[in-house]
Amino acid sequence: MRKSGIESKMLVRYGAPSEGSDVFAMSDSYSFLSKGLSVVKRKLHFKDKYCAYEVSDPAVDNFYEFYNSLDFEPDIIVLHWVSGFISHKHIEWLSNHSTAKKIFWFSMDMAPFTGGCHYSWGCEGYGSSCKQCPATTNILASKLVSNYFAEKAQIIQKCDIDLIVPNRFVESQAKLSALGFSDIHTCYLPIDSNVFSVNQTREFDKEIVILFGAANFKNKRKGLQEFIKAIDYLSEQVPFESMAEHVKVLIPGVSEEIRRLFKFDCEFIEYANSDEELSNIYSQAHIFVSTSLEDSGPMMVVEALMSGLPVLSFSTGIAKDVISEGDNGYCSPIGDSKSVAENLITYLNLTPQEKRDMSLCARNSVIEKMDVKKHSESFLKILNII
Structure with a gap:
């Protein structure tokens, strides 16, 4: 935003921004008891795989005071990842008391347009x-969710909120929502093409490196068991000597407990802590496998x-947007490890x-959309600034 000459400030839940920064972090207003109760509430009332944080986790209790202390009068407010930070009632307050003429909500997953679950698993x-x-x-929990959905719908419609989604797959999910967003826009998340670049020295006539990561x-949603089954099936179909000599499976950030689940001898490396470290891991591989189920x-x-x-x-998420079968990859039915x-x-x-x-096709397929x-x-353009 600032590079485009637009004055902007960011309000975040955690962090310690430097003096003079345009990023403002709230102090921790949760009590230890409040945090503990939210975890207990989530465990008692919700199944883990749905990640129903928006319903179970409390919003901050000093938001109004903190916002009023800021010396800033926005024309536009963009909500981002706000679960456990800003509630739908805070959003209504912003609509009524801030100078903003328009509110957008950037959806990283399904939480903004559901009754609180981040992933609906087909529901x-x-x-x-x-x-x-x-x-x-x-x-009791079911009633809590339906009441929450009704309150949220009323506020979203009253506040004339637009939804921004990160890809066409999420757009197709969001269009089903009965919450009543004024409009839905698609804006792909940015990938720095200078950081994530092609390894020009990569050779394709020797050992092929298969990368798996999450x-x-x-988290069962990330499909570890499905990947293990795929590698087991692969090793059964390809002679052991050929697999050992020509194929390497590279996996970063794996605990000893998970390493023992693999029958095939994989190479386990340290978890990447920055984009640069992650880019270096990509440069060591030839192909990436994602077995996310949801x-x-x-x-x-x-x-x-x-x-x-x-x-x-698997045919889910952004893979459905960007993978062209046989050109820059392959999609498999969700959960079908044999197909992978x-x-x-x-x-x-x-x-x-x-x-x-x-x-070459892999890079060209995303650089125009996501640089x-x-x-x-x-x-x-979505914000109607240009």
Whole structure:
């Protein structure tokens, strides 16, 4: 925003910005008891896989005072990741008491347009009223969700809020929502093409490196078990000597507990703590595998493509937007590990030149949509600034 000459400030839940910064962090207003009760509430009332943080986690209790202390009068407010930070009642207050003429809500997952779950696992109850919610464990919680949905819908419609989504897949989900957003816009998240670049020295006629990664391997949503099954099936179809000599599986950030789950001898490396470290990991690989079962991204899919890695993925999330079958990767039915393995075999059987062509296609397929400059132009156009 600032590079485009637009005065902007950011209000965040956590952090310690430097003096004179345009980033403002709130002090921790949660009591230890409040934090503990929110965890207990979530465990008692909601199933883990739905990530119903928006309903169970309390918003900050000093938001109004903090906002009023800021010396800033915005014309536009963009909400981002606000679960456990800003509630729908805070949003209504901002609409009534701030100088903003328009509020946008940038949706990183499904939470902004559902009754509180970040991932619905196929449930489309948010298309009506979120009654009989499958994320809940009892009648009380189900009632809590439907009431929350009704209150949220009333406020979103009253405040004339536009929704911004990160890809067409999430857009298709958001269009089902009965919350009543004024409009829905798609704006791909930016990937720095200078950081995530193609390894020009990558060779395709020797060992092929398969990369698998996720932010949290213990999260069932990320499909660790499905990846293990795919590699097991691959090792059964490809002679052991050939696998050991020509194929390496590279996995960053894996605990000893998870390492023991693999039968095939993988190479485990340290977790990446920066984009630069992550880019270096991509540069060591030839192809990236994502077995996420329920996802609005993941970001690693487009980072890998930007780095020149074809992607094998289940048909969910951003993979449905960006993967062109056989050109820059392959999609498999969700949960079908055998299909993932078969697609890996297809890739391994390509000639070195065909693999090189896929690498070039991978980067070209996303650079026009997701480079930082393109994102900035799209975002400002949505905000009606350009």
